[in-house]
Every structure is written in structure tokens, then in C-alpha cells.
Amino acid sequence: xxxxxxxxxxxxxxxxxxxxxxxxxxxxxxxxxxxxxxxxxxxxxxxxxxxxxxxxxxxxxxxxxxxxxxxxxxxxxxxxxxxxxxxxxxxxxxxxxxxxxxxxxxxxxxxxxxxxxxxxxxxxxxxxxxxxxxxxxxxxxxxxxxxxxxxxxxxxxxxxxxxxxxxxxxxxxxxxxxxxxxxxxxxxxxxxxxxxxxxxxxxxxxxxxxxxxxxxxxxxxxxxxxxxxxxxxxxxxxxxxxxxxxxxxxxxxxxxxxxxxxxxxxxxxxxxxxxxxxxxxxxxxxxxxxxxxxxxxxxxxxxxxxxxxxxxxxxxxxxxxxxxxxxxxxxxxxxxxxxxxxxxxxxxxxxxxxxxxxxxxxxxxxxxxxxxxxxxxxxxxxxxxxxxxxxxxxxxxxxxxxxxxxxxxxxxxxxxxxxxxxxxxxxxxxx
Amino acid sequence: xxxxxxxxxxxxxxxxxxxxxxxxxxxxxxxxxxxxxxxxxxxxxxxxxxxxxxxxxxxxxxxxxxxxxxxxxxxxxxxxxxxxxxxxxxxxxxxxxxxxxxxxxxxxxxxxxxxxxxxxxxxxxxxxxxxxxxxxxxxxxxxxxxxxxxxxxxxxxxxxxxxxxxxxxxxxxxxxxxxxxxxxxxxxxxxxxxxxxxxxxxxxxxxxxxxxxxxxxxxxxxxxxxxxxxxxxxxxxxxxxxxxxxxxxxx
Numbered sequence: 001x002x003x004x005x006x007x008x009x010x011x012x013x014x015x016x017x018x019x020x021x022x023x024x025x026x027x028x029x030x031x032x033x034x035x036x037x038x039x040x041x042x043x044x045x046x047x048x049x050x051x052x053x054x055x056x057x058x059x060x061x062x063x064x065x066x067x068x069x070x071x072x073x074x075x076x077x078x079x080x081x082x083x084x085x086x087x088x089x090x091x092x093x094x095x096x097x098x099x100x101x102x103x104x105x106x107x108x109x110x111x112x113x114x115x116x117x118x119x120x121x122x123x124x125x126x127x128x129x130x131x132x133x134x135x136x137x138x139x140x141x142x143x144x145x146x147x148x149x150x151x152x153x154x155x156x157x158x159x160x161x162x163x164x165x166x167x168x169x170x171x172x173x174x175x176x177x178x179x180x181x182x183x184x185x186x187x188x189x190x191x192x193x194x195x196x197x198x199x200x201x202x203x204x205x206x207x208x209x210x211x212x213x214x215x216x217x218x219x220x221x222x223x224x225x226x227x228x229x230x231x232x233x234x235x236x237x238x239x240x241x242x243x244x245x246x247x248x249x250x251x252x253x254x255x256x257x258x259x260x261x262x263x264x265x266x267x268x269x270x271x272x273x274x275x276x277x278x279x280x281x282x283x284x285x286x287x288x289x290x291x292x293x294x295x296x297x298x299x300x301x302x303x304x305x306x307x308x309x310x311x312x313x314x315x316x317x318x319x320x321x322x323x324x325x326x327x328x329x330x331x332x333x334x335x336x337x338x339x340x341x342x343x344x345x346x347x348x349x350x351x352x353x354x355x356x357x358x359x360x361x362x363x364x365x366x367x368x369x370x371x372x373x374x375x376x377x378x379x380x381x382x383x384x385x386x387x388x389x390x391x392x393x394x395x396x397x398x399x400x401x402x403x404x405x406x407x408x409x410x411x412x413x414x415x416x417x418x419x420x421x422x423x424x425x426x427x428x429x430x431x
Numbered sequence: 432x433x434x435x436x437x438x439x440x441x442x443x444x445x446x447x448x449x450x451x452x453x454x455x456x457x458x459x460x461x462x463x464x465x466x467x468x469x470x471x472x473x474x475x476x477x478x479x480x481x482x483x484x485x486x487x488x489x490x491x492x493x494x495x496x497x498x499x500x501x502x503x504x505x506x507x508x509x510x511x512x513x514x515x516x517x518x519x520x521x522x523x524x525x526x527x528x529x530x531x532x533x534x535x536x537x538x539x540x541x542x543x544x545x546x547x548x549x550x551x552x553x554x555x556x557x558x559x560x561x562x563x564x565x566x567x568x569x570x571x572x573x574x575x576x577x578x579x580x581x582x583x584x585x586x587x588x589x590x591x592x593x594x595x596x597x598x599x600x601x602x603x604x605x606x607x608x609x610x611x612x613x614x615x616x617x618x619x620x621x622x623x624x625x626x627x628x629x630x631x632x633x634x635x636x637x638x639x640x641x642x643x644x645x646x647x648x649x650x651x652x653x654x655x656x657x658x659x660x661x662x663x664x665x666x667x668x669x670x671x672x673x674x675x676x677x678x679x680x681x682x
Contacts, residue, residue, distance in 0.1 A: 377484070382521040382575075383531070385481050386591060387509035387539035396534065400525025400574075 007042035010060060011143075014043060017062040018151040018182075023118030030130035034149035037134065041143045050140055053320040053352040054262055054291040059144060059236045064180035064206035067232035067259075076171070077200045077226045077421060081413060083169040086111070086156055090174060090204050091181020093154050097171075108162030108193070114155035114184060125157045128186040132212040132240035136266040139326075140295060145238040145264070148210040152184030160193040160219075167196035167222075172203035174230055179204035185211045189219035191244075196411070197221070202228025202258070207235040217244040217271055223251040224414055226421065227258060231287070234260040245271025245300070252409050254418055255282035255290055256425050262291040269296075269303040269331070279308040279408035283398075283422065284317030284349075285429045291320035292340075298326065298364075302333035310405040311342045312398055313349035314429070324356040327364050334359075336366035343401045344372055395426040432496060432630040433457040433480075433599050439490035440472075440479050449475045451655035452491070457599070460627040464641055465634045466666060467652035468674045473634045474518060476652075477603040481515040482508050495599055509535075510542035512598035516588040516605050523575040528587070531575045532557060532594055539595060560593045564620050581608035582616075589620035600624070601632045606640035618643030638670035651677055 003011075015038070020031050044056040058065050084104065087097035093113055101111040117123045130149040136142060158168065170185070181204035189195055193216070203209070215221045227235060235258065241249050255261055267276045282290045296305045311319035321340035342351030353370040375397055383393035399422060406422075409415040433455070440450040449472045457463050467473050479486050480493060482505035493500050500508050523531070537547040548556065561571060564586045576584050585605055592600055602621070606614055621631065621644050633644055641649070641663065649665040650657045653674065658681040659665070669677065 376521075376523075378521045379523045381483055381505060382517065382523065383535070384505035385483075385509055385515055385517075386531075386535035386595065387506050387542065388535055389506045389538060389542075390504065392534070392538065393506075396526055396531075397523070400523060403525040 003040070003042045007045055010045065011039060011043045013062045014060055014147070020151060021115065021118070021153060024121050026121070026123070026126040027118040027129070030126070031150045034130050034133070034146045037137060038143055038146040038150060041137075041141045041146065043143050043147070050293070050322070053322075054289065058234055058260060059206070059208070059262070064178065065234070066177045067174070067205035067230060067234065068177050069174050070202070070228075070230040072229050074424065077417060078169050078198050078414070080417070081167060081169070083167045083198065085169050085171055087171045087173065088154065088181070088183065088203070090176050090179035091154060091183055091207070093156070106164065106166070108160060109164050110159045111168070112157045114152065114157060117157045123157075124159055124188060125186045128188055128212050128214050129184070132214065132242055133210060133238070135242070135268065136238070136240045142238060142264060142266070144208055144236045145210050145240070148182055148184055148208050148238070152182045152210070155184040155186070157185070158187045158195070160188065160195045161190045162192070163194035167198050169198040169200065172199065172201035172207070172228070174202040174204055174228065174233060177205055180206045182208045184209070187211065187213045187221070189213070189215050189221055191216045192218045194220040195222070197223050198414070199223070199225040200228070202230035202233045203235065205233060207233065207237070209235070209237040211239045213239065213241040213249070215241060215243045215247040215249055218246045219244065220248040221250070222410065224409055224418070225251070225253040226418070227253065227255045227261060229257045231257050231259060233258050236262045237264065239265045241267045241276070243267065243269050243271065243274045243276060245273055247271065247274045249274070249276040250408065250410065251278050252405070253280040254421065255280070256421065257284060257288055258290070259287050260289045262293065264293040265295070267296045267305065269298050269300045269305070272301040272303065274300065274303045276303070277306040277308070277408050279306070279405045281310050281402045281405040281422070282319065283312045283425050283429070284314070284319070286315045286317060288313070288317040289320070290318070292323070294323040296325050296336070297328065298331040298334045298336065299328040300331060303331070304335040305337070306408075307338040307340070308405045308408055309340045310402045311351060312345065312402065313342055313351065314345035316348045318349070319351040321352070321370065322354045323368070324358065325366055325368070327359040327361050327366065329360040331361045332363040334361060334364040334366065336364070338368035339404070340370045341401070342372040343398060344374055391430045394430070395423065398426055399423070432459045433493070433632070435491070435493045437491035438479070438488065438493060440475060440486050440488050443485050443487050449655055450479070453655070453657055455650070455657065457630045457632060459598075459630055461648065462625065462631040462633065462644060462646045464646040464649045464666060465632065465652050465657075466636070466649060466669055471652045472655045473652055474603055477515055477601050477634055480601060481505060481513060506538065506542070509595070509597070510539045514592055514595060514597035514600045516592060516600065516602045518603040518607060520576050520584040520588055522577045524577050526575050528571050528573055528575050529557070532591065535591070536594055557594065560590055563623065564590050564593070565616060566590055582610065582613035585609055585613065585617050586620070589617050593620060593624060598628065599630050599632070601634070603634045604636065605633070606635055606637065614640060615643060638666040641666045653678055
């Protein structure tokens, strides 16, 4: 079916504002094919079913709406952890601010910038770059991810062969109020490898990011992300993960403010006995729209997936959750769980949820739930009657509400850092 | 300690008068029991005193050591030394019992201008208090009241009371849902707290709790008023003859 003219025009207008970087043949092919995918799909528009609750206009417009930079005046998240820092400023790798990845000489890990990988005629990333993204376009289209593959200007390729003790922290600084960043990362974990990737920062006025993660048999990938507090920033991010047998994939995202955020996570089980947990906690006050869109495909036996998303909203903030578990024929013994809940702190906040299960195997266990509600007045009174002041009592209940998502973070030091960020946010935003 | 004068209270939502002139004078060191049939206003009295939303005081006053409690926020009443042991303790998933107890204790201390208790000191304190009430470490670790049996919830209330050391303790039907052994344990916890500087108001349907917590005064409440006051033997009279005789007598 031909694309509607208006959609085609909008897509071409966006494409015209972008340039495809040079690179080796494999990279050019990957980018050209992605552009063809994008042109066939067209950029998302308001009427698209998958964008029913989130207006895509500002994510697809040829020019990014400006977003003022913001000084949070706090110690950056993850700052106290022993980690490898890789810094991007408005979507451009900053070698000065980053740890010298060549000098690190870490055993079992190789890190290279996208532009460097693209110069090689043969590079491991050619089997991942745009490949997982393309797989993730079916059955639901994700045009912004195809656009990313075609036009990404920077990114980092991480190849891991062993258990790496130090986490890698991708730090995204936002310094220009007109920046429009497109980053594309590929991560490949070989058999038995183990890596933690942290992401932090607002990144740019508008940020389009794709992360493709290949987790081989028995490997483990941990991901913790904190999206910046810049009020006016916009972000559309995609995570595509392909999981081998007995592998582990765990991802947690904390979002505090930001006028528009859409985080898509697409997970595919291709080997038996693997585990994938995707969790998110977001807190929004005022002009805040946060969309978690998750798609988990079970195409192997005895895999466990969990989706845990909690949103605290007030003062006109909007939350969206679209989550799906697809169990393919033969994916027996699947254990799928999905929960999405919103705590609406006043009458102006909104939450839209679209939980979906699609199951073609008969010996599976899948459950899902979605709720939205206010603070439990009885619990609040109980706490106050014991002397806990109103604001502090509310904060305790909000943290308790978020706990199921935060508990998905395995590392206690990271979890503690995340909780302290939430506490600080709550203290700033007492109603 | 607690003085209630001509207290009139109605429900905020509907125009329904619940308390119609309650007078009560509880002195330090005393234990008062309030008994009465269902719907007489006993629990309303406990909620109004502790500051729950949904009630409107239309007339009268209540003071704690001379301070007007009705003007205070619930947390201020707690810091001033008022404690309500709930008839139905609230379950709070996600908040650990230990965190809750320590937060409450330190919030009250802070409100009174006292130093906060350190984590180590708190642990010592809570372990000692918990042991007396046969509350095990697991109950302290679990979320507040979540998955607790009826008896465990009530014991947890008494533990909070023992920890916070309030001056004025109100027990709202603390005996409901307790078997005999649990009731003895709870009563023992209360009795251990009895001293010259502390007062109790025990609200109950039945006389049996008062076998274990022997009151100095028993008040019969009916239709929003205290209609009769007597000694501990008044409770026995209720147990033998029911409320009907007393209500007829005062009518």
C-alpha cells in the first residue's frame, strides 16, 4: 500500500534535513536499507495506532524544538561508582571528557566509536548494526529507529568476551538548546560474558537513540538508565535485544521530568531458559509526557519475562504504557508477567495503558495487570497518626509504590543511588 | 491529661450527628474504659481525637495537657503524646516495618526538638521491645502489617506504643479478632506501660479485655453520649445483663 502523501511528505522533509555519514560498504548498505525501510513505513503520525497516546510531531519534525539547558545542581548520578566513562555532548563523543578507552587495556572488552567501526571493511558490528532494529520492525513498525540506523552520527560499539566488573557509563550531556542528536550503540556479549551499562543525562534538546544488544548463550546484560531532569528535552529511544539460551537481560530506567519521552524496548528470546526483566520508574510534575512501549517475543522454551512499570504523576503529567507479550507456537513453559501502574497525585494527571498478551502456545503462564489510583488515604493517616509529617508520609508511600520497579536493580549501590534521586525529586516536588 | 468537654461531632459528608455532647476527664496514671453498643460513637471519638479526616467538630473541646488537640494535625497530636491503637491496623505494602518504626520515632523526636536515634541504637531498642511482645525478626522486616495475622497486627500496634511511649494511649477495640492467648499478650504489653505519668482510654465491646487490663473507670456510651460512669464492676454488670438495662435505666 502506498504511503499517504502527507506522511510521505513529512518523512521526506525530515530526511532532507539529514545527511548519511560515509563508511565501508557494509555500513552504507545497512544505512541505505534502513532508509528504504523508513520510506516504506513513513514517520509516525498522530493517527497511527501505535502512537495513539503520544503525539509524535515534535519527534519527527524536520527541526527540533529548542530546549533550554538545565543545571540540576546536584552530584551527577552514578558519580560515586567505579566505572568507565564515555561522554557525549549534545550527541557528539567527547574524548577529552571520556576515559581513554584504548589506554584502559581491560581484558575481554573492546570499545570503538561508530565512525571508527564503519571504516573497517569487516567489523563485528556489521552483524548487529541495523540488523536487530530491522527484526524489531515486525510485527509493529518503529520508523524512528529506522531513521536512526540510516542517519546516526555517533555511537559506541562494545564487544565483550568476559565478565567485566566495571560498569560502562554512557554520559549524555546537554549543552546546546538547539541540539538534535542521533546516537546508535551496538553491544555484543559473547558466551558467558557479563556487562553492566549505565546511561545518564538528558543528551540533547531532541534525542533519538537506538541500542542494539546481542546477548549470547549464558551471557548477562544489565542496564540502568537515568534520563535527565531537563524540563524541555525530548527523547525517543529504542532498545533492541536478542537473547540466547540461558542468558539474562535486565533493564531499568528512571525518568524524572522531560517534556516528552518515549522509550521502546523490544526483546526477543531465541534460546531456551533465558530471563528478561524490563522495568521503569518515572516521576513527572506538570508538562511531562512519558511513554513506555515494550514488546517481548517468546520464541524459545522455558523463558521468563517481567515488565514492571510504575509512574508517579501530578499536575497535568501524562503517563503511557503499551506492553505486549507475544508467545510464539512452541514457546512452551513461558513465564510472562507484566504490570503497569500509575499513582495519580491529583485530578489533573492522566495514565493510558494498553497491556496485551498474544499467546500461541498452550503450556504457558502469563499474567498482566494495570492500575491507576491515588495515594491510599488510610495508609497516609496511619503514618501521620504515628507522628510522620504529611509530606514525609506521602514520600514514603510514593517510594513504596515505586519499590517493585526499583527492586529490579540488582546492584545495591546503584539501587541506593536511584532511591536517593527519587527522594530528592520528591522533596523538591512536594504538593 | 485528656479533657473532653461537651464534644459534638458530625460526619462531614452527610448531616449526621455522631457525638452529642461527650464529657470525659482522664487523669495521668488512670485507665478509663469506654463500652457501648454498636453505633454509639466509640470509634468516632477515637478518630476525632487522633485527627482523622471526615469528621466535623460542631461544638465543644478536647485538650491534652491543656493544649487544644482538635486544632492540631495528626502528626502534631502524635508528637504531643497522643497515640491511637487502631481497630483495623492499615497494611502498607512497600514500606518495611523497621523503616516505618524508625521514621515515626525520629519524626516525633525531631518535632519535640530531641536528637534522632541512631540506626544502631534503634536496632537495640526495637529488638528488646519486640521480644517482650513475642514479635520475631521476620515481622519487623516485612512490610507494615502486610500478611500479618489479626493477632500480629494488634501486637504490632502495641509494639509501636511501647516504642513511641505516648502519654495518652487510646486503644480502639484492640481485643477484636484476638484469641485468649493473644489477648493476654497484648494486655501484658499494655500493663507493662502503665505508670503514673501515662493514661489509657480503652474502647471495647466486651468485658473480657478488662479482666486483663483492669480499669479505674468504666463509661457506658450510647447514642453519642456517656450515659453512665462507674468502677470496674460496671463492666461486669454489662457482661451479665447486656446494655439494655442500663439504657432503660438512664432513659
